[in-house]
Amino acid sequence: MNLSGELYERICVAADALHAQGGGAAFPTVDAVRKAARVSMNDASAGMREWRRAHTVQANAAAVAVPEKVREAGMTALAGVWSEAQALAGESLHLAQSAWDAERTESEVLARQLADAYEVLAADFQACQAQLDISRAEAQEMAHEKERLLASLTEAQATATLANARTREIERRALELRTELDHAHQDMAHARAELAQTHLNYGNEMKAVRAEAAALDLTVSRK
DSSP states (O other), X not given: OOOOHHHHHHHHHHHHHHXXXXXXXXXXXXXXXXXXXXXXXXXXXXXXXXXXXXXXXXXXXXXXXXXXXXXXXXXXXXXHHHHHHHHHHHHHHHHHHHHHHHHHHHHHHHHHHHHHHHHHHHHHHHHHHHHHHHHHHHHHHHHHHXXXXXXXXXXXXXXXXXXXXXXXXXXXXXXXXXXXHHXXXXXXXXXXXXXXXXXXXXXXXXXXXXXXXXXXHHHHHHO
């Protein structure tokens, strides 16, 4: 048995607990011990083989002890001792055969349990593999979606950059137009002032012309 003491101890503790929970009626299965001890299937199988053998030997230890009738017979007769020895040898052989049959039966039970456990593990593995394939497909789809989102984000950022540049250009042009409009207002105000002054000058000149004309008419009339 290539098991460390710590692993074998965990397997024995789990097997003893499960055996006690079942009332000692039957040995626990390898898969149940594997799950309870949290070990691999190979370790659980090797540990349970030793655990079953130990419990089988303990159950049969009382049967291979010297029978009470042999101890009572003592040394009364060599023939009686020989007869009892033969009977004991036959009984021991029978017990050994029974123990071998029991161990073979236990080995067959272990083999069936291992086969069942491996089938369960294989089904679990296939289910996990299927789930893994689904997860990989979902991850790949998420990666593609991420790429699409990044492309959309890059395009939106480029559009936003262009819009910001256009906004700044519009603001700059609006400022230039505002400045030109202010200059135009100033020029218009200046032109209006000049026009008003021209009107004023023209009015004064007309008054002077009319005054000269009136004076000239008066002079002519007197002559």
